[in-house]
Every structure is written in C-alpha cells, then in structure tokens.
Amino acid sequence: MKAELVKRNIKKEFNGWWMISLVGAVVILLPILFIFSSIFQEPNENWLQIQAYLLKNYVLNTFTLVALTGILTAFLGVTLAWLTAAYDFPLKRFFRWGLILPLTIPTYIAIYTYRTMLGYTGVVQATFRNHFDYRINPEWLTVSGIPGAVFIFSLFLYPYVFMITRAFLESQSTSYIESARLLGRKPLSVFFKVVLPLSRPAIVGGTVLVIYEVLGDYGVTSYLGIHTISTAIFQTWFRMYDVNSAMRLAAWLMVIIVGIFILERFLRQGRRYHLSNKSKPLAPVKLKGVSGVAAFLYCGVVFLIGFLIPLVQLIAWAILTFDKIWDASFLTLINQTVYVAVISTVIILILSVVVANITRSHSTFSFIVSKCVTTGYSIPGPIIAIGVLAIFIALDGVLAPVYSNMGLGEAPLILSLSLIMLIVGYFIRFMATGFNAVEIGFEKVGTKYMEASRMLGLGVTKTFFKVDLPLIKGSIISGFVLTFVEICKELPLALLLRPFNFETLATKTYQYANDEQIYEASIPSLLIIAISILSVVIIQMIGKRVKR
Amino acid sequence: MSIVEIKDLAFSFSRKEGPIINDFSFSMEKGEIVGILGQSGSGKSTLLRLISGLEMPQKGTIKIAGITVVDEGVFIHPEDRGVGMVFQDYALFPHMTVKDNILFGLSRVPRKERKQRLDEMLELVQMESFEKRYPHELSGGQQQRVALARALAPKPNVLLMDEPFSNLDADLKESIREELGVILKKANMTCIMVTHDRNDAEAICDYSIVLGKANKATHDLNRKPIQKIK
Numbered sequence: 001m002k003a004e005l006v007k008r009n010i011k012k013e014f015n016g017w018w019m020i021s022l023v024g025a026v027v028i029l030l031p032i033l034f035i036f037s038s039i040f041q042e043p044n045e046n047w048l049q050i051q052a053y054l055l056k057n058y059v060l061n062t063f064t065l066v067a068l069t070g071i072l073t074a075f076l077g078v079t080l081a082w083l084t085a086a087y088d089f090p091l092k093r094f095f096r097w098g099l100i101l102p103l104t105i106p107t108y109i110a111i112y113t114y115r116t117m118l119g120y121t122g123v124v125q126a127t128f129r130n131h132f133d134y135r136i137n138p139e140w141l142t143v144s145g146i147p148g149a150v151f152i153f154s155l156f157l158y159p160y161v162f163m164i165t166r167a168f169l170e171s172q173s174t175s176y177i178e179s180a181r182l183l184g185r186k187p188l189s190v191f192f193k194v195v196l197p198l199s200r201p202a203i204v205g206g207t208v209l210v211i212y213e214v215l216g217d218y219g220v221t222s223y224l225g226i227h228t229i230s231t232a233i234f235q236t237w238f239r240m241y242d243v244n245s246a247m248r249l250a251a252w253l254m255v256i257i258v259g260i261f262i263l264e265r266f267l268r269q270g271r272r273y274h275l276s277n278k279s280k281p282l283a284p285v286k287l288k289g290v291s292g293v294a295a296f297l298y299c300g301v302v303f304l305i306g307f308l309i310p311l312v313q314l315i316a317w318a319i320l321t322f323d324k325i326w327d328a329s330f331l332t333l334i335n336q337t338v339y340v341a342v343i344s345t346v347i348i349l350i351l352s353v354v355v356a357n358i359t360r361s362h363s364t365f366s367f368i369v370s371k372c373v374t375t376g377y378s379i380p381g382p383i384i385a386i387g388v389l390a391i392f393i394a395l396d397g398v399l400a401p402v403y404s405n406m407g408l409g410e411a412p413l414i415l416s417l418s419l420i421m422l423i424v425g426y427f428i429r430f431m432a433t434g435f436n437a438v439e440i441g442f443e444k445v446g447t448k449y450m451e452a453s454r455m456l457g458l459g460v461t462k463t464f465f466k467v468d469l470p471l472i473k474g475s476i477i478s479g480f481v482l483t484f485v486e487i488c489k490e491l492p493l494a495l496l497l498r499p500f501n502f503e504t505l506a507t508k509t510y511q512y513a514n515d516e517q518i519y520e521a522s523i524p525s526l527l528i529i530a531i532s533i534l535s536v537v538i539i540q541m542i543g544k545r546v547k548r
Numbered sequence: 549m550s551i552v553e554i555k556d557l558a559f560s561f562s563r564k565e566g567p568i569i570n571d572f573s574f575s576m577e578k579g580e581i582v583g584i585l586g587q588s589g590s591g592k593s594t595l596l597r598l599i600s601g602l603e604m605p606q607k608g609t610i611k612i613a614g615i616t617v618v619d620e621g622v623f624i625h626p627e628d629r630g631v632g633m634v635f636q637d638y639a640l641f642p643h644m645t646v647k648d649n650i651l652f653g654l655s656r657v658p659r660k661e662r663k664q665r666l667d668e669m670l671e672l673v674q675m676e677s678f679e680k681r682y683p684h685e686l687s688g689g690q691q692q693r694v695a696l697a698r699a700l701a702p703k704p705n706v707l708l709m710d711e712p713f714s715n716l717d718a719d720l721k722e723s724i725r726e727e728l729g730v731i732l733k734k735a736n737m738t739c740i741m742v743t744h745d746r747n748d749a750e751a752i753c754d755y756s757i758v759l760g761k762a763n764k765a766t767h768d769l770n771r772k773p774i775q776k777i778k
Binding site for chain 1: 600622627632637641642643656699
C-alpha cells in the first residue's frame, strides 16, 4: 500500500479515543510481558532450589486439581443444565435460577465453612455425639487435601458450566432435539448423540472459566495446605521476598494458561455450528413418578449442599458473633472495600466505553486492542499481582531521584506501597467484565444513530455524549454493578497488592479464617454473599431483557 | 460545475472478496435527483456510504461541491462533508423529540436562526403539530418526513436517501412518494436516492443509473450506462 494511502487510513481512524485505548492496552499488557521477561534473567539460588525440589510437586498438584475439578464441574453443570432445560419436574422453575446461587459463595468462604461445620466441634459431629450418642469416624467427614479442594471447587463453581450450557440448550438446540425425538431416539440416546456433541462449545467454554478460577485460587488451596503454583507465588513473595522467583513461577503458570487456551480452541475447532437466532425455545417434557422425584432430589441435594446449608450455617455463626464484630472498625472495613471498588470500577468503565466505542469500526486494529484489554480475565490473580508488583517496584526505582529531590529519602517505596497498585491490579483483572457489558450495549444500539449523528455534523466525541451515552446507559450501569461485585469478592490480588493495614471484606474474611476465628469470619462472608446475589439478580435481568 | 463528481471508485469489504464497486465514475449537477437502481448486493447502499464518508474507498476520488473529500491522500470525515442522509430505517434518535431531532444538526447555526430553520422544516414536511412527539409515537410515514426534515435542516450540498420507502406500506408509499418529490423540488435539493423499485425512481428521479451484480469471475462491477428514465 502506498505511504499516502496508509497515512489517509490512519487519519480516518485515529483520534483521542484511540490514544486512550492504546494507553489502556499498554498498561494491561505491560505486567504480563514483564513476567515473561523474567525468564531471560539470571536465576537466583531460591529459584534453583524451587526448581530442583518443589516445582514438580507444584505443577503436579495444579494439574490434578484442574483435571479433577474440570471433569466434576462439567458433569454437574451439564446434567443439571439438561434436566432444567429439557424436563419439567417439581420446583424446576425455582432450580433454574436457584442452581446458579452456589456461585455467590466464594470458594474461600465455602472451604472454611465446610471444614468447620464437618469438623470435630462442628454442628454435624456434635449433634450425633450429644443427641444420638454416636461418634462418627472423623475421617469420613474430613474436608482436606486435594479431594477436599475438588469437592469445594466443583460444588461452588459448576454454575459457570450450568449457566452457559443451559442458555445454549434452551435457545439454540430445539429443532435438533425435536428431530432426534421424532426419529424415535430415547432420552439417553438424545442426550449422548445430540445434546452433548452440540453443546460442546458451551461446555468447554464454561469448564475453561472454572479452570481459570482454580488456577488462580489462593484461598482454598492455602487453607488446605495444598502446594500449587499460585500458593507458591505467594510464599516466595511473602516468605522469601523474592520477586524474581515469584515472577518465574508466574511465567510457568502463564505457560499452563496458554496451553489451556490452545486446548480450548482445539476442542472447539470445527464445532462452531451455525445456529439460528430465531430458534424457538425448547418445550420441556414432563417427568412423572420416580424419574420426576429423582430429578427433584438430584437438583435439591446440589442446591442444599452448594448454597442453603453453608448459608444457614454462616447466618447461625453471624448471630453468635454479631455484637462482637459489628462495630466502628467493621464499618471502616466496609468503607474501604467500597472506596477501592468504586474507584477501580469507574476507571474500568471509562476505559470500557472508550475501547468498546472504537471497536465499532470493526477494523483489525480495533479488534487487536479489544483483545488486549480483555486478556486479564483469563489470567489468574496471582500472576497479575506479581506482574504489577514487579512493575511498581521498578517504577519506584526509576523515580528514586525524583523522590530524593522531594525530600522523601533515598530510594523509598512510594508507588509500590500505595493503593494505586491494587487499583491497577483490579483494572487489569476485571477490565473484561466491564468491557463485555458495555460492548453488548453498543451492539444492541448498532451504528445507525452514531452514523446519523455524524452525518448531521457532530464529531465522534459529541456524538458519544449526545446520542450513544443516553442509549447505552443501562448497559453501563449493569457493567458497573457486575465489576463492582467482582472486585468486592476478589481475594488474591487484594492480599498481595493492598497497602499496609488496608483491609477489604475479602482479606478480613480470609484473615479471620486463617486465624481459626471461623465464627468471626461469618459476617464479612455474608456481606460478600449478599453483594454477589445482587450480581446474579442483575445477570438474570439482563438475560430476560436480551430474550425480549 | 458538477455538485458530485466520482472518478474510478473501487471498494471491497475484505481482501478475500472481490470488489463490490469497481472503476465507478459518475457526476451530477446541482438540483438533479438521481436514482440508483440495482439488485441486492450490487453495491447501491455502499456507494452512498462511500459518498458520505462512512466507508473508505480503496481507490478513486470523490468531489462534493468542487472540494475533494476523498482521494489517495485526503479523507474528510463525514461530519465535515456537508452531506445529508435519510437512512433506510430513518435512525431517528429514540430519546429525542421531533423538535430535538431536527435541531440536532443545527449546532453550528447561530442560536437565533435555529428556531426559524426548525419552523421552516416542520412546515416543509407538514409536521408542525408533532414537534413534541417522540419517534415511537409517529407512524412510518411521519417518521420518514421527520427524517427528511432532519437531513435537510443543515442545508447539505447533497442529500442521500437509502431505500426511503422500504419501511412503508404499499398504500402509503404512493402518496408519500409524490409528496417527497414535491418537497425535494421545493427545496431545490440535489439528491441521490437508492432504491430497488424502478417505480420509485420513475416517480421522483430525473434519471437513474443501474448497478449490476458484481461478476464473480472478473470482479467487475457491470455498471450499465446511464439510463435516462424520464
């Protein structure tokens, strides 16, 4: 292409919106690239030791957790999705959304709740001991080690698979399933021959989300003393203060992430069926007698174990400790959580709007920028945390002469001890949440109003404020709430990047639980669950609006 | 001087696909109403988007009122081209009243003149009593008239209309078609109108050109010679 033509094309696309998007993309990519750069540095003694004695174990544990959780969540998610989408049985309408609720209990809360509830002094063993004079073998009920972690992850993360697969089955698969039924196939055969192969992209998509959560987990694995790459990143930083080795571990974890990403593409390859939007909803078949009761029991048991029982237990503990916990310092804790979450969410939403607006041009460049700013969702918190930490320490090094001139002492850590670091971490991790919500809004509105406005003489920015903003404000609000909730729940980033003495609801919960003050942890836990339920309600409302 | 002058225009949506418009040249004089006819996929709407600046050609020059708006080294943004457009589904801003929709394009006009221009436009399209209504409170024909008033209000050099009758009932279409012809002539507007219906063009346009479907083998746009219909 001639130079003049290139210049002209750049002139057409380039404006302030592009500049802001590019800066955002760089901020997001920099820590990730910084982690990879650690591979080329000279390894230190710690790393040689980790590599010789520990790394194999970390990788093996991580793989075992991912594989077992992946299989179990896929099983739970798909079977529950199929039952609630294709059949009618008692309380089915309730289970359609009730079975999403386990997702509102963060796994780091679920693990200490179950471990304590089923422990020697917990309500189950104590009841049998005191009221029925029966001693249960404690080993039967122990939630520990890899099986314990898999139990918690599967039970509280399966809704990712459940939601995506059910939405797919309900809206897209009707004609295929009806054809199979009319061709005389029995229900099980329809499930294995038609439903499973058709919903493979949805199942893989949901399971990969679960795997990302497991890879980034710190709460459950550290509580159960399982050594994974993520927990190792924390230990090398907190115990050895060795950022370089932590970055190398993060690079290893990134390799696994990239591997899973490629595997996901491979598993989906050739499975992107063209499915009509106009497909009519699936008409459920009524299950009678034993099968109806069995379906009800299966859904009911999962709902009880995955949501109701731990919730009731937390409420019971909260009643016991309310007077002790609910004081001025607890209100400060809520204030701090809301403060950092609001600032981060506002930044995320502003950049989301800017990037989503430029992606409407559908150019290759805008596609690349949008992919860059949303990378964070698939990168575990610990990797982002260590990347951000390394960048901020390096930045403080660069700014040392400036600090010194300002009379702040020789080489102090200013930026890397500030709240900015945590905000940047949240920004990278949750940019995708805000962006996706805003992008849906822009897609629904389309480009016609924007084009009409520009034809009437208004530039891109004026058009945005006068035309686009009023039309997509609903999507911006839902993007705000979803991102805010995610940030309030987040644990690993907050633990690693918060300034000294700065606590959020999540870190306080973790700290109480870690100090064996399980009852005290219940009130912050319940607050986190309450805000998570809010996000589920909003997702449901958006779903209904989209359907309409 | 020609008001619109297009020379050797070429455009394709992607490199894989062949050009949808190839070596297209055309010019028209002030006050003329030209129809662009052709089957689906022949590039009629794309041609309007290229003239308005919503798409960028791979090759060729477009001049509007003697000013080059696009060539190999120049690209003038849509908002600075002085081109008005009536969209296929009108694209009236749903959150604004009829009055605000029409005033929207008058931000560069002095405040005092805005009201006067608004009244003129409402009178031209006979919608004086509807200025406080929202688009969803109007019928299809009324929406079309507001879209026309909105596009004409900033006094564009040329008005582009993309299938302006496709959203109207057959009965309504005939009366509105006549009405539109009268309004355009009254405003002495230069207009390019895309339609797939030859009757539309015959009713309103001074003459029409027919775009053929792109030939896959040669990727040539089989543009038929300008055909005087009227």
